[in-house]
Amino acid sequence: MKIESPVFKNNELIPTKYTCQGEDVNPPLKISAVPQSTKSLALIIDDPDAPVGTWVHWLLWNIPTATAEIKENEVPPEAVEGQTDFGQPGYGGPCPPSGTHRYFFKLYALDTELSLAAGASKKELEAALRGHILEQAELIGLYKKY
Numbered sequence: 001m002k003i004e005s006p007v008f009k010n011n012e013l014i015p016t017k018y019t020c021q022g023e024d025v026n027p028p029l030k031i032s033a034v035p036q037s038t039k040s041l042a043l044i045i046d047d048p049d050a051p052v053g054t055w056v057h058w059l060l061w062n063i064p065t066a067t068a069e070i071k072e073n074e075v076p077p078e079a080v081e082g083q084t085d086f087g088q089p090g091y092g093g094p095c096p097p098s099g100t101h102r103y104f105f106k107l108y109a110l111d112t113e114l115s116l117a118a119g120a121s122k123k124e125l126e127a128a129l130r131g132h133i134l135e136q137a138e139l140i141g142l143y144k145k146y
Contacts, residue, residue: 001137002032003107007113014141015102020095021145024075026058027129032105035134038065038109042129044122047094056084056122057103058091061114089119094143107140 006083009015015024031041041063047055059082060075065078077082080136081089094103116124 001107001109001135002030003105003137003139004030004032004054004102005105005139005141006063008141010015011140012142013144014094014130019093019095019143019145021087022093023073024093026070026091026093027141029070029105029139031068031070034144035109038134039112040110040113041067042046042071042108042110042114042125044106044108044125045091045103045104046122047096047101047103049096049099053098057086058084058119059089059122059125061116061125061128065109077103080114080116080118081114081121082122087128094141094145096143096145098145100142100144103143104142105141107137109134 086092
């Protein structure tokens with residue numbers, strides 16, 4: 001399974017448009033080679049370099065398996081969003097206080113759809129994922145606030 005973006009490559013800078021210094025919309029993401037037995041996909045975007053510990057930027061689950069692309073500024077139909085560390089559901093772009101931070105886009109192929117309420121936390125999502133991950137893929141973007 002693979003996750004990539006047409007606007008930045010793995011371990012390269014995320015364009016400003018997708019950060020708090022730009023339009024703060026989610027970047028487009030391409031999904032490919034999803035295992036055939038997958039029932040749904042989940043996405044966690046977080047920043048392990050935040051001074052307060054890992055900062056959650058976006059949580060999505062029950063993404064349909066036929067999803068080949070998550071378009072810019074769009075939530076896939078039927079997908080459910082969780083609570084970010086910005087205090088609300090939805091995408092919150094990179095906005096580091098200092099230095100260059102890494103943003104991990106973690107995609108999970110699951111053997112089930114999750115019965116998790118909208119607005120659930122990363123901890124709740126990770127607990128729901130346990131025992132259901134068929135495969136996972138990762139894309140890392142970088143950003144330094146100027």
